[in-house]
Amino acid sequence: MSETLMTEATAATTTEGQAASQTTETTATAAETEGQQQQATEAQNTEASAADGANTEGEQDKPQGAPEKYEFKAAEGQPEFDPKTIEQFSEVAKELNLPQDAAQKVLDKMAPVLAARQAEAIEAARTQWADTAKADKEFGGDKLTANLAVAKKALDQFGTPELRTLLNESGLGNHPEVIRVLYRAGKAISEDRFVSGGSGAGGQQGQRDLATALYPNQK
Secondary structure: OHHHHHHHHHHHHHHHHHHHHHHHHHHHHHHHHHHHHHHHHHHHHHHHHHHHHHHHHHHHHOOOOOOOOOOOOOOOOOOOOOHHHHHHHHHHHHHOOOOHHHHHHHHHHHHHHHHHHHHHHHHHHHHHHHHHHHOOOOOOHHHHHHHHHHHHHHHHHHOOHHHHHHHHHHOHHHOHHHHHHHHHHHHHHHOOOOOOOOOHHHHHHHHHHHHHHHOOOOO
16 A cells, blocks of 8 residues: 555656646747747847838939939030030930939030031031032032122122121031122122222112112012
């Protein structure tokens, strides 16, 4: 009977010890799990904060895009930009959403090329106009030199220094229609109806004759 009681007591003690051990292990496991969860949460918060910082930095570094209106300035030593050219370039830059500084940089790179192309176009037009004038049936051909001298009389008499500069720089001095007007005016004042450098009645008559030659429909 005693043996039986001792056996039961030992079994009970063993069971209680095992239960206590299991309880301790469960508590430790729960604490460990809670610690891991807390570490995971802290790690997630850290990653989220880093991501927010990266996004904020990215937004600050991101170009602001096209302005409401571009304000372009010609580089030093370069002529002012043609308004029509600037208008068309601004439309393209806005479509590409270029910020002001990027658009200005592109224009600065393009400006010398545009200027060179414009000079080439003017020179080509000047040459074409001269070739057409040389072959003109009214004042060209074999008598071109003499007829240009006639046109020069009108230019000398009525042309201003500003007009001469315009004709030379633009190449319009080679344009056949410009030469035609000056040639006809020169003929009108060369037919003994105008005294070069004269004044008084002779000068007034010459002025009227030139006006008639240039604008025959006006009285």
